[in-house]
Amino acid sequence: MTAVIRRVGPEAAAPVLTVVREAFGSRPALDPPADALQETEESIAAALAAGGGLLAEIEGTPAGAVLLDPRDDVTYLRRFGVVPGARRHGVARTLVGAALDAVRTDEVAVLARQELPTTVGFWHDRGFEEIARDAPYVELRRRLVTRSTVVDGEAMRALGERLAGGLRRGDLVVLVGGLGAGKTTLTQGLGAGLGVRGEVTSPTFVIARVHPSLGEGPALVHVDAYRLGGLAELDDLDLDASLDDAVTVVEWGAGLAEALSDSWLEVRIDRATGEGDPLESPEVADPRRVAVRGFGPRWVG
Incomplete structure (x- = not known):
């Protein structure tokens, strides 16, 4: 059974309500x-109009749903449920992944009933951490975006080394930022952390460079996507490393990552003032603001 997930609005209030009633009505009696059992088609439509939602369907039949409720820097997942006949087929896991990709806030949160430890455990297994209990609810949150301020080139390279510690073969890293933001400097840190051969420099004039591992780790494939019509064109390049066996870092890759992988790590680098380049001239005060976020099933757990 394969679930198809689609983003929905108030026009889908009826099928979403069907899922909510079946999913929550089949749970043990609670006091x-x-x-959720008090929801109506009107209340569901209002929630969908405010924040939208996701509907999972199997062969056109509603199987799961969730309402998105953004509030400042956190989005709550409301009325998350899967109908009884679709359980144990991965619908809930697929729905969680789609919800995390749809959310654009720094954090995502859920409220689970404390009388349902299996439900609480499900969210723990998806990377959510308990932050509060207010009977009968347990609030769990997961941070989607890690933000930091980088003051110079040394700190940017150090950040790259730390990120490298969480990467493995087949991973895709997409670097987003303007000219002089520090994308290549960060990649130098990634190369140092991965332990690869050769000096990491801007790949602008060669489109892609392969840096083999000095040990048993993955190679680093460093790509400049600025002149590529799409990342699928990488298949036409004569690379000395399989992308499945390497960590691929793509500069100027925003909007193209989907052509190469269903999962990627986005590193967005913004210049605070846009004046000078403290990564090369430490005396210039223009720190970088760096935001890191994972997309796709690789980063769900």
């Missing part, structure tokens, strides 16, 4: 009863 007090689940608020």
